Amino acid sequence: MFNFEIEVKCMAIARLNYLNAPYVGQPILDLYKTGGFETKATGICHYCSIDVLEKIICNGSLRFTDIKYLEDTTEFVGIMPIIQSVIQNENYNSNFKEFILNSKTWQELWNYEQSYIKFIKEAHITEEKLYCTYSCSLSTNKNSVQMWDTYAKEGANVCFDFAWNLFTGIHKTDINVRQKLDDDIIMYKGFIIYDDEEKRICVKNMLDNLEEVYLEAQNEIDQHANFLFYAFKESVNYMRCFFKNRDYSYEEEYRIVLKVPKDIIENCCIKGEIKDIGMDEKGRQYIDYKIQRESIEQVIISPFLSKADADNAECKVNAFFRLNKLENTKIICLKK
Secondary structure (H helix, E strand, O other): OOOHHHHHHHHHHHHOOHHHHHHOOOOHHHHHOOOOHHHOOEOOEEEEOHHHHHHHHHHOEEEEEEHHHOOOOOOOOOHHHHHHHHHHHOOOOHHHHHHHHOOHHHHHHHOOOOEEEEEEOOOOEEEEEEEEEEEEEEEOOOOOHHHHHHHOOOOEEEEEOEHHHOOOOOOOOOOOEEEEOHHHOEEEEEEOEOOHHHHHHHHHHHHHHHHHHHHHHHHHHHHHHHHHHHHHHHHHHHHHHHEOOHHHHHHOEEEEEEEEEHHHHHOOOOOOOEEEEEEOOOOOEEEEEEOOHHHEEEEEEOOOOOHHHHHHHHHHHHHHHHHOOOOOOEEEEOOO
């Protein structure tokens, strides 16, 4: 007999936020103190050129780039050796290890094949689609010399008030959060994890939950395997978007990820909060997604600019603000 409890538990595993695992057990006062985990998404910022800044302000959108084109090309396979190490070296059930490591799903995850799985509650089935994943990188450090030098030497840094105030209809104030939007689009927001031990903690937390359900279902595993693999694949594809090599830790990145059904991309469906879909000059697929302009708190002009160039940039930014009725937004020139 099919056990619907197993199905529900798999759905819960797929939606759990394993990025919070390294912080479980920390005192509340430490989490919410200045510089603590729960306060770090206040005042996030985006280093960019003046041209990109103009598009952010005047178009009222942020650009999300296909995640395959991120700077660290090993980023999304990096999670797989961690999973393999944890599952082989921790005290997991041998059948559970074989179930995961010898599966088609395991190979798909190595190849980063992105299937979009929609759960149809009324019918208790899953519908599999293809999806595309896009990301936008922000930072929690408003004045990093290395970030200026790498991303905005002749540009600016646009600073937002709160991560949860960036987009219309986003009411969850959690730092790491998953939220379903219109048109089956999923948005993830969270801190990048650079530390290898913290990555292992996240992975182990997920595998512990998955093994528990596997052991409950193993006598009828053929009936429940698809749901277990669904939970595993969704969890891994979520976590891998927020694992990054420690060499990039200077970025102090806060990342926003959009999972978009591929049919929307292929048909260039400009609807809802999507303002544009296209290909940039480097051949990278992108989505421009609407933001709330009112969340822009200030713009900082690059300290690497000469005084004359900084003054010119300040005039341009002032013009952008006037055009969009954001006259009260601060402009800071570090050169002065």
